[in-house]
Structures are given as C-alpha cells and as structure tokens.
Amino acid sequence: MTGWTFPTQDGENMIRKILHTSDWHIGRKLKEHDRTREFQKFFDELLRIIHDENIDALLVAGDIFDNTTPTVQAQDMYYSLLSRLVSSPCRHIVIISGNHDSPSFLDAPADLLEHCRIHVVGQARQDPAEEVLPLSDSEGRTELIVCAVPFLRNRDVMRADISDSFSDIESAIKSGIVEHYRRVFERARELQGDSDVPVIAMGHLFLQEGRARPDDGTRELYVGTAIRVDAGIFPEWLTYTALGHLHSPQTAGRDNIRYSGSPIQMGFGEAGQNKAVYILDLEGRHLTGIREAQIPEYQRLERISGDIPSIISQLGELGGRNEAMWVEVTHTGTEATGSLHKELSDYAKAFPELEILSVNSDTPESEIIPSPDTGGRNLDDISPEKIFDLLMDSKKTPESQRELFRRMYQEILHSIETGEAYQ
Numbered sequence: 001m002t003g004w005t006f007p008t009q010d011g012e013n014m015i016r017k018i019l020h021t022s023d024w025h026i027g028r029k030l031k032e033h034d035r036t037r038e039f040q041k042f043f044d045e046l047l048r049i050i051h052d053e054n055i056d057a058l059l060v061a062g063d064i065f066d067n068t069t070p071t072v073q074a075q076d077m078y079y080s081l082l083s084r085l086v087s088s089p090c091r092h093i094v095i096i097s098g099n100h101d102s103p104s105f106l107d108a109p110a111d112l113l114e115h116c117r118i119h120v121v122g123q124a125r126q127d128p129a130e131e132v133l134p135l136s137d138s139e140g141r142t143e144l145i146v147c148a149v150p151f152l153r154n155r156d157v158m159r160a161d162i163s164d165s166f167s168d169i170e171s172a173i174k175s176g177i178v179e180h181y182r183r184v185f186e187r188a189r190e191l192q193g194d195s196d197v198p199v200i201a202m203g204h205l206f207l208q209e210g211r212a213r214p215d216d217g218t219r220e221l222y223v224g225t226a227i228r229v230d231a232g233i234f235p236e237w238l239t240y241t242a243l244g245h246l247h248s249p250q251t252a253g254r255d256n257i258r259y260s261g262s263p264i265q266m267g268f269g270e271a272g273q274n275k276a277v278y279i280l281d282l283e284g285r286h287l288t289g290i291r292e293a294q295i296p297e298y299q300r301l302e303r304i305s306g307d308i309p310s311i312i313s314q315l316g317e318l319g320g321r322n323e324a325m326w327v328e329v330t331h332t333g334t335e336a337t338g339s340l341h342k343e344l345s346d347y348a349k350a351f352p353e354l355e356i357l358s359v360n361s362d363t364p365e366s367e368i369i370p371s372p373d374t375g376g377r378n379l380d381d382i383s384p385e386k387i388f389d390l391l392m393d394s395k396k397t398p399e400s401q402r403e404l405f406r407r408m409y410q411e412i413l414h415s416i417e418t419g420e421a422y423q
C-alpha cells in the first residue's frame with residue numbers, strides 16, 4: 001500500500017476489481033427459438049459475481065443488443081439489469097455500442113443513466129477526446145479513466161481529407177480508425193499525467209491477432225471487406241484493453257488485450273465451448289491479475305451428423321441422457337431425405353427433453369441425384385420404371401424405402417400421362 005499518492009492516500013476508494021464482458025446480443029434467437037431464459041440466467045450470474053467479488057467497475061464492450069431495433073422484451077431485460085446494477089457494489093458501469101447496436105438507441109437514455117453512474121457511448125464522438133471518461137470516487141477524485149471507444153462505422157472515420165490521399169477505401173478506413181484511437185489515447189495520457197490512476201481502453205473491432213470461428217455469430221465488420229487493425233494501436237502504458245466483437249474469450253497480441261467473448265453460445269458452431277467474463281485485479285495503475293470466470297452453458301447445444309441410421313442412433317444416445325438440449329442434425333448420407341426433419345422430430349418425441357432445431361444436408365447434389373448406371377444402354381430403350389430402379393441402385397436406397405418410392409413414382413408418371421400434373 002505504499003507509493004500511492006493519487007487519488008486517495010488511504011486507498012479506500014481505489015479501483016481494485018473490474019469486470020469485463022461483451023457481446024451479450026440481448027434478444028438473439030437460435031433458429032427462431034427464444035433465449036430469454038439463458039439471458040436471465042447469465043444476468044443472475046453476472047450480479048452474483050459482482051456481489052461476491054465486490055466488483056468496482058463493469059465494462060461492457062459492445063453488441064449489447066442483437067439488432068438495432070430491440071423488442072420491448074429485450075429492452076425490458078436490459079433496463080431490469082441496469083436497475084439491479086445500480087444497487088450493486090459496482091460504482092461505475094461503462095457501455096459502448098457494437099456493430100449490432102443502434103448507436104442512437106443506446107445513447108437516447110444516456111443523460112438519465114449518467115445519474116446512476118452508468119456511462120454510455122453509443123455514437124462515436126466528433127472529437128474522439130470526448131470518449132475518454134474520467135470516473136470519480138465519492139469525494140470527486142478521478143479513480144479510473146476509461147477510453148470508451150464505440151464500434152467505429154465508416155462514416156465516423158472517413159474524413160474527406162483522409163480519404164483523398166488513399167488509393168483504396170480500406171486503407172482510408174483503417175487509417176481513420178488508427179487516428180481516432182491515437183487521439184483518444186493522447187487525451188487519456190494527458191488526464192492520467194503521473195498519477196497512479198489506471199487507464200482502461202475499450203473497443204469493438206477486429207484485431208489482426210484475433211480469431212473468429214465459423215458460425216459463432218460474429219458478423220463481418222464491413223460488407224465485402226474484413227478490416228482488421230493491429231493490436232499495436234493500443235499503447236503499452238494502458239493498464240488493460242477490454243474488447244468486444246469476437247465471440248470466444250481470448251488474448252489478442254498481448255496478455256492484457258482481451259476479448260471476453262459472448263456469454264452464451266451464439267450458434268451451434270460454439271456448442272460446448274468455453275464462455276466467460278474476465279475479472280481484473282488492480283493495484284493503482286498496475287494490473288496484478290486477470291481471472292476468467294466461467295459462465296455455465298445454460299442451454300445445451302449438440303451437433304450430430306451422419307447417414308440416417310447413424311443419426312437415429314446418436315439421437316437415441318443423446319435422448320437417453322435425459323438432459324434438456326437443442327440439436328442440429330447434418331445429414332451426410334445418400335438416402336432420400338425429403339421429410340427427414342419431420343421423421344426425426346417424430347422419432348425424438350420419445351425424448352421430451354430433446355428438441356431438433358435444424359436438419360441440414362451436407363450431401364453433394366450429384367450424390368442425391370446421380371445418373372443411373374444403364375450399362376451403356378440408351379435410356380430410350382429402358383422403361384421408366386426400370387430407370388427408376390437403376391437410379392435407386394446408384395443411390396443405394398435401402399430396400400425398405402423402395403416400394404414406397406416406386407408407388408410415388410408411379411403416381412407421378414400417371415399424373416404426367418393424364419395431364420393432371422399440369423392443372
């Protein structure tokens with residue numbers, strides 16, 4: 001406890017613990033399935049951690065909502081959470097917008113929320129220095145400086161004088177982002193001076209060093225391009241950088257530059273993956289530890305694939321666990337799959353806890369409708385019924401399905417011959 005001269009001598013109001021989270025995507029659905037229960041459970045867990053750990057400041061690095069026009073229910077969840085946070089030990093809450101958010105929607109209640117120590121930066125400020133927030137303790141002394149840089153849209157960084165000097169739009173945008181952050185850090189450094197106040201950066205962007213996974217719900221930052229900037233834009237003197245946008249928890253470039261990732265699995269691509277929030281331990285401006293607090297999987301997601309017998313046996317195995325789960329099925333076999341979703345769902349009714357959310361096919365078109373092997377004979381010399389049998393041979397249609405398909409095929413032939421199909 002020595003060497004602290006600012007903001008307090010006794011250290012009573014010092015910032016000791018910060019919680020970093022992002023990419024909540026409130027209101028997100030999975031294949032049209034509501035996820036309210038999962039959000040509620042995550043918010044309960046977040047509040048529990050804040051109370052148990054005595055968190056001083058909460059940072060939410062963008063993608064608060066899943067879309068720019070949140071439903072009434074999504075807004076209700078957001079404001080209920082904020083009101084619970086106001087009566088928590090957390091003294092400062094900083095929220096920035098992500099690429100999924102509407103900046104103006106987030107900003108609308110900002111003045112009111114400011115009175116509750118909730119600081120929102122939705123729209124990028126004309127003067128980037130205004131995104132630097134000096135946050136005060138109860139005595140009015142600055143105890144934490146947060147660089148709250150929201151997701152930067154093209155229009156926020158494309159100044160006419162910048163774009164003219166660049167041959168391509170991508171370098172112009174990149175350069176605009178770098179310049180924006182540079183001005184933010186210049187201001188933060190000036191505010192910090194030689195005090196012991198920690199400076200934390202926030203951003204919602206794609207760093208060169210970051211990793212996205214397929215189907216993890218991370219939307220491309222810019223249509224047609226994926227602009228990534230170097231982690232080097234965050235200067236070494238920053239205490240920590242709290243990022244949003246990538247959905248798995250990870251470091252980016254340096255140990256104290258991190259993406260917390262989304263707290264719930266965004267898609268089946270993330271089934272079974274680690275979800276977390278980060279807890280930072282601080283002493284003055286020094287980071288003394290980063291801990292990962294695991295967020296449980298509130299809705300089990302399972303992916304299975306194979307041909308129909310394999311899918312059935314895997315469903316039976318999963319169903320036997322008597323555990324609530326959502327399943328994504330990918331059919332990779334060559335059997336006919338016309339009503340597979342319905343058939344599998346009927347089968348899964350035996351397991352009330354198991355719900356099939358989607359059935360896809362990975363089988364190439366050529367395998368679904370291969371050319372029948374006619375042994376070199378001209379198709380005109382073979383009856384349509386025989387051609388159909390050859391087709392089922394090359395598709396390896398199980399014997400049990402063939403009689404039904406033959407009858408259906410007969411009906412089609414009949415309707416073509418009688419012209420009924422064209423009525």
Ligand SMILES: [Mn+2]
Pocket residue numbers: 023063098100217218219245246
């Ligand atoms: Mn996101």
